[in-house]
Structures are given as structure tokens and as C-alpha cells.
Amino acid sequence: MAERALPESLVDTYQLYIDGRWVEPENGRYDDVSPSTGMVIATAPDASVSQVGDAVDAARRAFDAGPWPAMSHQERGHCLAQLGAALQDYADAYFALSQVEWGCTANERRLQIDASASAARRAGHLAGTLGDQPIQSASGAAVLCHEPLGVVSILTPWNFPHSLNVMKLSRALAGGNTVVLKPSPLTPLAGLALARIIHEHTDIPPGVVNVVTPGGIEASKVLAVDPRIDMVSFTGSSAVGREVMAAAAGTMKRVLLECGGKSASIVLDDAECSDELLARMLFESCLLHAGQACILHSRLLLPEAMHDEIVDRLVALARAVRVGDPADPDVQMGPLISAAQRSRVEDQVARALRDGATLAAGGRRPATPEAGFYYEPTILTRRHTRRPHRPKRSFRAGVERAALPRRRRRRGDRQQFAVRPVWRRVGWRR
Template sequence: MALRPETASHLLIDGELRTGGRGTFDVVNPATEEVIGQAADASDDDMDAAIAAARRAFDTTDWSRDHAFRARCLRQLRDALLAHTDELRDLTVAEVGCPVFLTHGPQLVGPVTDLGYFADLAESYEWRRALGEASPMGIKNTRELRSEAVGVVGAITPWNFPHQINFAKIGPALAAGCTVVLKPAPDTPWCAALVGKVIAEETDFPAGVINIVTGTDHRLGARLSTDPRVDLVSFTGSTATGRAVMADAAPTLKKVFLELGGKSAFLVLDDADLQAACSMAAFSVVTHAGQGCAITTRLVVPRAQLAEATELTRTAMAGLAADDPTKPGTICGPVISARQRDRVEGYVQLARDEGGTVEIGGERPDRPGFFVAPTLVSGLDNSARVAQEEIFGPVLVILPHDGDQDAIDIANDSPYGLSGAVWGSDPARIDAVVDGVRTGTMGVNGGIWYSADVPFGGYKQSGIGREMGVAGFEEYLETKAVATPVP
């Protein structure tokens, strides 16, 4: 089976590849602004059918109880997708606009390979755990805890790292024994639709266990939040939309997982290798044009070194120009759409309006595609909107601090708490900073925390719960306590 653009205009519902009830919609290459194909545009009836199929598959089959079979299906999917790596790589770069080097990691191969981790968990997890004997009210009992799948999962995903986020939801949910309805972002429907084609044609997943519904109607995602047949909704996206998901889910009291925004701080201590730190901060913020919720977008440096750090960062950014994502050396590709480019440019103008200095970048490159030049902003403090709000573009704000505790305070002076980084030489000082920053992940001197076994999520308005790792797997489980009298 070949995976080509013309094979991506379908939904996966109840084990069948179907056309969309609203026809199709255009898929645009953000690096060229050209229409490169069509995707299925689902109707409300399509979503209703997908939810019904997932409910039926959970309630009437042994999927949730057959751990070995689930593991086998997940490994089938992993192996089939890896066999299509070259085709998926080309389609992903074209649809997402991500630099090709990222498809060897978190944009494709990494998350596909991670399906094996969740298959292993399905087999090795302690589904029943004995608590021993106890005698409440004088009656001796043996007690046991059983972990069971929560039920039907509605997964709503964004466009920036579609494979990684899609599989970070459906992988553990399926391994846990849940059935799933996946609603991907309309900007990147192919990454999900082609997975649906592989599931339907190259795996043994039973009908209805996994359903994939692409479409332009944002009410489709809201349907997953409100429908009483859905037991859990897992959403990754903006904090504003996350609030709406939480409110929509409240009447049915369904479980909610939210992975939301970030405005993460890159803290440089006064004993750090300043050039290495500034180079890494520049590289991080321009990777995939800054379109990552965990990317560090505030560079916080010692006040005495501010001028030097600004020059070092500006120089590093100058060598990381926005370019064609198909080139092997490109780090910064386009942003996803004209609307997103306008949003980023609006924040650059806001930085100027607030009294900041655009040290480099800020302009639109003279070429087709939704490109924004890597941008460094100085001359503002942490109260500025560009230092407080998530921009989702290759824009870095450099801020001064007056010692380690002040750096911690600046990092924590944010509604978000998703990720962060610290650079320094003294392990004790670094450890104090890591302890002090209220965030879900921290990288130390370039350390990379991303891995299938590492839980990811945030504090404060960056979300609720964790994704990946055992903690992410357990988001999709319920706990049942069983007591039996001892004769």
C-alpha cells in the first residue's frame, strides 16, 4: 500500500474508510502557500457515528480486557508505520512545514517508535494489586485493587507536532484498553488520516476501537467534550480553548486531561558558559519556528552580562534564518498559516509599541510561504505582554535578573508552568533553581527530558494531568477496590 496525498481524504469510522459528510477541504503547504491536496471534511453525523462506534466497541468487545491483543495491535501499527517512514516523512514536512531533521525525532520516528513502549506497558502493568488482609469492623477481608480502562476517550489535538501529540494520546489510551475518537487539527489532517488508513488496512484493530475524524468544523471537538457517551476528553492546545473544553465537560463530569500553553524561561546563572547558553536559547526558540508549547521563549540572564548576552544571542540567531523545511540544514521553517504569521507579527509590533528593541528579525522574508524571521526582543521587563503571553513563533525576549532568586521569581511570574531550562556550573545552585521553578519539566545545561517514559505536563494554567510515561498511561485508567471476606 502506498501513502499518497490522494489516499488521505477519508475518515476512519467503525473500521471503515469513509468520505466526509461535508465533502473535502484543502490542505496547504505552509512553506509554499500551495494547495497540495484534500482531506475529508466530517459532518456532525460523522462524529456521532464515530462516538457510537467507540462506545459500542468498548461496551461489547473484549478489547479492554485482552492486554496481550492490545499490545499486538499497537506493535503492528508501529511496524507498519515505520515501513512507510519515507512516505510519511515527505507528507509530514509538506503538511506541517516542519524541518526535515525533526522527522527523525519528535515529528515522526520518535512517536511512532514510542508505540512500542505503550505496548510493553499493556503487558507488564500490574493490573491487579493485592493489599493484603484487614479487619474493618472486626471482619477479616482480603483486599485487591484493579485497574480498568476509563472507557471512551475523545482526543483533540493541535497542528504543531501532530504525530507526537496524536500518539501521546492514542498510544496510552489504546494500551490502557480504552476506545478512541481522534479529532486532529484542520491544519494538519493528513498526519492523522494516513494513520487511519494504515490501521484499517494493515492492522488487526477491531472496528470502532480507534476512529479518526478530520474536519474544519470546530464544533466537532466540542461534541467530544459534551457527549455523555465519552468518558474522558484529552485536549492539547491553547489555554483559552482548554478552559472551554473543561467547561463543556463539566455537566457530564467526565475526566479531563489538558496540556495547554507555556511561556517557559531559560535561566542563565552568572557562572554559566554564556556563549553556549545563549546559542542554545537561540537554537531552541527558532526550532520549528518556535511552534512548541514547551519551547523556552524568555531568556533570563545576569544583569551585568545583559549586553554581552544580547550580542551573543543576536549573532546565534543570525545564523538560523527561516528557510525551506525540506533542506537538511534548516532549523526554522514556516509557521503553519497566514493567520499564525499575522499573529506573530502582531506581537513583534506590540513589543515595539511597549518600548522594546527588535535586535534582529521581526520582518517577513521576501519569499512565498508563511515565514517569520527569527526575532530577538530586548529592553522590556517581565511585565510586558510579549514576556507574559504565548506567541507561538520564533520570538525570544531577553530579560535581566539580579541573582538566582530573582531569576526564579521571574520564571514563576507567569500564568504558565510548562517547561524551563537552567544553565550554570555549581550543582547546588542549579538544584536550588530547579527546586524553585514551578514547572513540569526542566532541562539542565542542555539536558533533554523528552522520552516515552517521561511524564509531560504543566503547573498552573499550563494544564491538568500528565502525558507519556506511566503517569500518562494511568490517566486513562480507573481504580476499583474489591474486598472479599476471609472464611
């Protein structure tokens, strides 16, 4: 592997990455629009059905006849250590890409960008631990063997694309598998730039990593139904996750689904709601990355006696949040991912207001910046509600506060794939 100088920018006009080569797309190209400005920053290669099949074939051949599965665990670990080092070197360039392609702000950099290099290095260390392990038991001696599974297709979302691309890909490679990565069509450069780094700065053999960016559904389906694929790793909505599971069932693939579901944060009446706790509930738990993450919360359930005071304090915090261009290091919240996503948020807020909610903060586009897909931090309130307004996996920059009588605090809405923190003084109670 020859040493190469780092480019000034990862924003580029890429081709598809198949079998260690850059391949011109058969279906033309589509625009990659920056949520920060609403402007086209690049055009992405639109892979055809046959080209996605070519990527699967390359991964299959690399696994069945290539050197990767036969390499020692230490050799694979070395390749992943190379990837980790290159990602560290590229951290500034990747952060610049993240600002324009998916609206990553300075307060998200550590989670979205810097942690990825560590993830690759940890995978390299993991690869070195997967040798045969002797086991002694009452029934005699045995050996625990770790064997690669085969070809893994990886489908990642647009909200944390770089960290998920690296995490999923590096873990699959650590086990000796080969990969076809398909990033979201809203963040294609995140995956293609990763292919560039692998191609130029690691000794990973051709065909082991393939990156395709189809813009259509039919080409994407290949990565779930193709019998040459042994496993599908998907992160995204529950609705699409069900479709992936159903499509993969025909060939009995292994399926790993990380599906989203936003839930409530619950405050009990003995909780000490300090300013720090409120800031964590509002910003970290609700508005990180403009609320666009499945583990964040879109509702806060409050004891009736505490409702007004907490809402007033949260409104003050929400109004102090600086919304704007992620290139500004003082900005705390960037844009939503697309114009369509912002329209969905506006429709959800309007529906909540029609259903009886009260707007306490936000609920509109900020006056500046004029370009881009920005939306103010939004707080909706409602009292004694039987069921607080809960859009399905709402990726929005806001949260609803509900005051509930004691008899309603014992049981929340049931939802799969949800995270429900409960805030109280100490310990646990039912």
C-alpha cells in the same frame, strides 16, 4: 490481516474513518494548505455534527459489545506492536507528509516522526503488563485490577500532530479503551494517514479507532459534551482547554488537559555561557519548530552585566540560522503553520517595538523562499523593564532578552503550565 504494499505518499484525498469504514463527509471538504509553499496539498473531509456522533456511537458499541475490551492484554499488545512496526515502515512517508503539512525540518524528524513508532511499541509492552496484580499488606491479601475506562475522545494540536496522535491513541488502546481522534483542521492528514495505517496494517477491530476531521466548532464540541464519551484528552491552548473542561463538566467526564504557556529562561550571574549553552538556549529552547511549542521559551532574563555580550553572541547565532523549505535537509528552521499565525507574530513584534523594545535580529519575512509562511528568527531586547513583553502563549520564531537588576531576579511572572529553566554554574540558590 493481509499484507499490503506501502504507498509512495501519505498525502491523499481521504474520507472520514468511522467504524472501520471510509465515509464520505456530509459537510463537504476544506483545503489543507501547506505552510511550506502556501499551496493546497489536499482537501480534507469536513465531518458534520451527526457524523461525529456516528464516530462516538461506533466507539461506544465497540467498547460495550465488541471484542477489544475482552481481548487479553497480550492480544492488544500484539495489535500495538503491529502499529509500531507499520509506523517504522512508514517513517519516510510520514516525514515527507510532515514536511508539507506542518513544516517539519530534518533536525526535528527524530522527535516528530521516528519516536512515534517507539511510542506505539512501548504502549504494546505496557498493555502486556496490565494484568491483575496480587498485593500483600498487613490487612490481608488484595488484587490490583486494571480495567478499561471506556470511550476516549482525543483532540490534538497542529504543532506536533503525529507524535501526539500516536502517543495518546496508543496509550488509550493499551488500556482497552476505544477512541475517537480529532486532529487539528490545520493538520488533518496526520490523523487520517494514521487511520489508514491502522486499517491496512493492524488487527485492531472496526470501531475501536475512529478519526474525524470537522472544520467547525459545533461538530468538534460533540467530543466534549456527548454523554457516551467517558474521557477527553486534549492538548492545546489554555483558553481552549478551559472551554473543553467546562463543556465536559456537564457529564462529569474525566478530563486530561495538556495546556501551553511559554515562559522565561533565566541566566544567573555565575553561569558559564559557553557557545554550546547559548546555542541550546537560542535554538533548542526557543526556536525549535519555528518556536511553535508550548514548552519552548519566548524570553531570556539576563544579569545586567552580562546582557550586551550575550545578546551580541545570540544575534550572531540567530543570523546564521538557515530558514527555508523543510524539504532541504540543511534548513534549520521551517515555516509558521499558517498565514494567520505569521500575521499574529508580526503584530506581536510590532506591539513590542511600540512598547519600547529594541529589535536586535530578524523581525521580518526572509527574502527567500517567497512562497510559504516564513519568518526570520527574531531577538528583541529591553533593559530594566518592570515586565518584559510577553504575548499570551506566543508561538513565534523569536525571543525577547531582558536585562534585570538584581532585585528583580528573585521572582518571575507567574503563569500556569510553564517551564522555567535556570542556568547557573552548579547547584541551586534562592
